[in-house]
Amino acid sequence: MSPLTIAWSMCAAASAMMGLSHVLLWFKERRRSVYLLSSVMAFSAAASALLELALMRADDTARYGTLLQWENLTIYLLIISMVWFVYLHFGTARRWLAVAITVLWTIAIGINFTSPMSLVYSEITELRMMKTFWGETFTLAIGEPNPWKALADAASLLILVYALDGSFRAWRGGTREEAAAVGGGIVVFILLAGAHTPLVDAGVVATPYMISFGFLAIVFGMTYVLVSRAFSASRYARQVQADEKRWRLLLENVQLLVVGLDRGGLVNYVNPHALRLLGYERGDILGRPWIDIAVPQAERPAAWDTFRNLLQGGNLPSFENTVLGKTGEALHVRWSQVLLYDVDGASGGTLSIGEDLTPRIRAEHEARRERDALAHVTRVSAMGELVASLAHELNQPLTAMLSNAQAAQRFLATDPPELGEVRDILHDLVKDNQRASDVIRRLRALLTKEPPAFAAVDLCRLARDVSQLLRGDSMIRKIDVAVECPSEPALAHGDTIQLQQVLLNLLLNAFDAVAHLPADRRRITVGISRRRDAWEISVRDQGIGLAPDGLTEVFEPFFSTKRGGMGMGLSIARSIVESHDGRLWAENNSDRGATFCLTLPVFGALDPREAAA
Ligand code: ADP
Numbered sequence: 001m002s003p004l005t006i007a008w009s010m011c012a013a014a015s016a017m018m019g020l021s022h023v024l025l026w027f028k029e030r031r032r033s034v035y036l037l038s039s040v041m042a043f044s045a046a047a048s049a050l051l052e053l054a055l056m057r058a059d060d061t062a063r064y065g066t067l068l069q070w071e072n073l074t075i076y077l078l079i080i081s082m083v084w085f086v087y088l089h090f091g092t093a094r095r096w097l098a099v100a101i102t103v104l105w106t107i108a109i110g111i112n113f114t115s116p117m118s119l120v121y122s123e124i125t126e127l128r129m130m131k132t133f134w135g136e137t138f139t140l141a142i143g144e145p146n147p148w149k150a151l152a153d154a155a156s157l158l159i160l161v162y163a164l165d166g167s168f169r170a171w172r173g174g175t176r177e178e179a180a181a182v183g184g185g186i187v188v189f190i191l192l193a194g195a196h197t198p199l200v201d202a203g204v205v206a207t208p209y210m211i212s213f214g215f216l217a218i219v220f221g222m223t224y225v226l227v228s229r230a231f232s233a234s235r236y237a238r239q240v241q242a243d244e245k246r247w248r249l250l251l252e253n254v255q256l257l258v259v260g261l262d263r264g265g266l267v268n269y270v271n272p273h274a275l276r277l278l279g280y281e282r283g284d285i286l287g288r289p290w291i292d293i294a295v296p297q298a299e300r301p302a303a304w305d306t307f308r309n310l311l312q313g314g315n316l317p318s319f320e321n322t323v324l325g326k327t328g329e330a331l332h333v334r335w336s337q338v339l340l341y342d343v344d345g346a347s348g349g350t351l352s353i354g355e356d357l358t359p360r361i362r363a364e365h366e367a368r369r370e371r372d373a374l375a376h377v378t379r380v381s382a383m384g385e386l387v388a389s390l391a392h393e394l395n396q397p398l399t400a401m402l403s404n405a406q407a408a409q410r411f412l413a414t415d416p417p418e419l420g421e422v423r424d425i426l427h428d429l430v431k432d433n434q435r436a437s438d439v440i441r442r443l444r445a446l447l448t449k450e451p452p453a454f455a456a457v458d459l460c461r462l463a464r465d466v467s468q469l470l471r472g473d474s475m476i477r478k479i480d481v482a483v484e485c486p487s488e489p490a491l492a493h494g495d496t497i498q499l500q501q502v503l504l505n506l507l508l509n510a511f512d513a514v515a516h517l518p519a520d521r522r523r524i525t526v527g528i529s530r531r532r533d534a535w536e537i538s539v540r541d542q543g544i545g546l547a548p549d550g551l552t553e554v555f556e557p558f559f560s561t562k563r564g565g566m567g568m569g570l571s572i573a574r575s576i577v578e579s580h581d582g583r584l585w586a587e588n589n590s591d592r593g594a595t596f597c598l599t600l601p602v603f604g605a606l607d608p609r610e611a612a613a
Pocket of ligand 1 (some may be wrong): 543544545560565570571
């Protein structure tokens with residue numbers, strides 16, 4: 001067999017193989033038209049190799065001319081597909097250059113088929129039999145060069161600039177390996193083919209055309225890229241598998257509910273923790289619509305709306321809802337969600353991760369219940385302290401009523417009875433009775449064990465009620481309590497009984513603090529003033545004041561400096577105020593004594609948590 005035939009056939013086979021593999025790649029992934037372009041490029045190179053072989057064997061000028069025309073067509077196809085391949089593949093090449101090359105070569109190929117001896121020659125004068133250095137003969141044409149060939153040569157120059165520029169920009173953009181392999185292959189091809197072919201045409205070198213051999217540089221570059229891509233794809237696949245395993249392990253063991261839904265809302269994943277909490281077996285729930293199974297009926301339409309909105313790319317705020325277990329037991333769960341995408345980038349469903357808040361909510365309820373119970377106990381115990389003074393307080397109107405009633409009896413016994421006096425007495429009786437029942441009303445209110453009810457509380461009325469309740473005590477202990485109210489109504493948002501308890505506690509403490517002072521300095525001022533969105537109540541005394549550590553210590557449970565003191569009053573008062581979204585703190589006055597201050601939200605002002613949301 002002739003070495004020329006072997007070499008050119010092998011070259012054709014190599015290009016055809018590349019064409020075949022790229023056409024198969026395109027079949028697998030139709031969206032990637034670059035593969036179609038690269039396969040056209042490779043098949044054209046294969047055809048070009050075979051035509052070059054035929055040219056070597058041509059024995060008359062007309063046939064040589066026709067073969068050259070077809071050879072030029074394969075080169076045209078090769079170059080155009082290569083130029084647009086570079087354009088699409090790197091995305092960095094200049095479009096106008098690609099268009100210019102396409103236009104130049106299209107004109108050139110038109111001329112190629114209208115000139116009888118192709119684009120290369122306007123006339124072939126003779127066919128010469130040449131000899132290779134190993135003695136094999138091949139044909140080469142001698143003739144008049146076609147001036148239009150300059151078009152193709154100019155285009156080759158442009159291709160060089162285009163490929164260098166596109167690859168360089170791709171290199172700078174980060175796809176270095178590909179830019180070097182593919183761009184380098186193309187540049188080598190253009191240099192080889194573009195420099196060697198004109199030399200053959202001009203009769204300077206006496207070898208067959210070797211354009212298809214130049215293309216082997218591209219075959220090599222592209223095969224290198226394909227192999228390295230296959231290698232990184234398999235490494236990536238192993239990495240993905242390892243990641244998948246790690247994530248799955250995490251989802252399977254995490255103490256959170258994890259539920260995956262497909263686009264139709266059917267469960268496609270549920271982790272063991274969720275199954276445990278809900279009491280389901282995996283088989284009970286996989287493939288079934290989550291919302292219809294686990295969401296209470298009344299909430300289902302809204303849940304479906306949210307789910308569909310999510311799939312359409314809506315936002316993914318975390319939210320809380322009720323989830324029903326198999327036996328109908330309700331859990332309160334806070335969910336965060338992610339949208340999952342399939343390989344084509346379309347949304348493929350959701351993965352929701354939920355925290356079961358039920359135990360925490362239960363504990364909070366329990367703590368609140370216990371705090372309320374404790375608050376009641378301390379209230380009752382504070383009342384115990386007041387019994388003596390309340391007795392005194394009640395004694396006054398009762399004594400007055402008794403003496404008034406006796407006087408009325410006497411007035412009725414006269415003849416004629418002094419009815420005018422009796423009427424006045426009855427009027428006083430009603431007033432005294434009112435006073436006594438007011439004392440009892442206030443006392444009873446404090447002793448009730450009702451759950452807290454938040455509403456508008458008139459702070460001035462509250463302060464006056466509490467100071468009235470303590471009137472007996474303050475009179476016995478000769479303490480002057482002044483309530484200073486603002487001109488506008490001071491309405492706060494809160495529970496009256498609990499707030500009375502706080503104020504009662506602060507006043508009783510202040511009573512103790514001023515107990516040792518001379519009577520004229522036993523003065524306590526309750527001030528109520530507005531601080532932007534809050535009311536501030538201050539209880540100011542001239543007493544012993546607090547040690548520097550005491551400013552925070554006094555709020556600790558069981559902290560007391562009093563003999564027989566429980567030390568719970570201020571700690572409970574603070575928790576009550578905080579449950580009202582307020583603050584309670586202590587300050588020492590600049591002169592003497594201490595001031596206890598608390599803030600409460602103004603009734604009707606936006607809840608701070610709502611405002612933040
Ligand atoms: P208790 O009254 O049973 O001691 P509290 O929690 O009400 O419990 O008060 C804790 C301590 O805070 C008191 O024992 C006292 O030492 C201190 N205290 C409270 N109010 C005042 C005040 N107005 N002036 C000085 N010390 C105070």
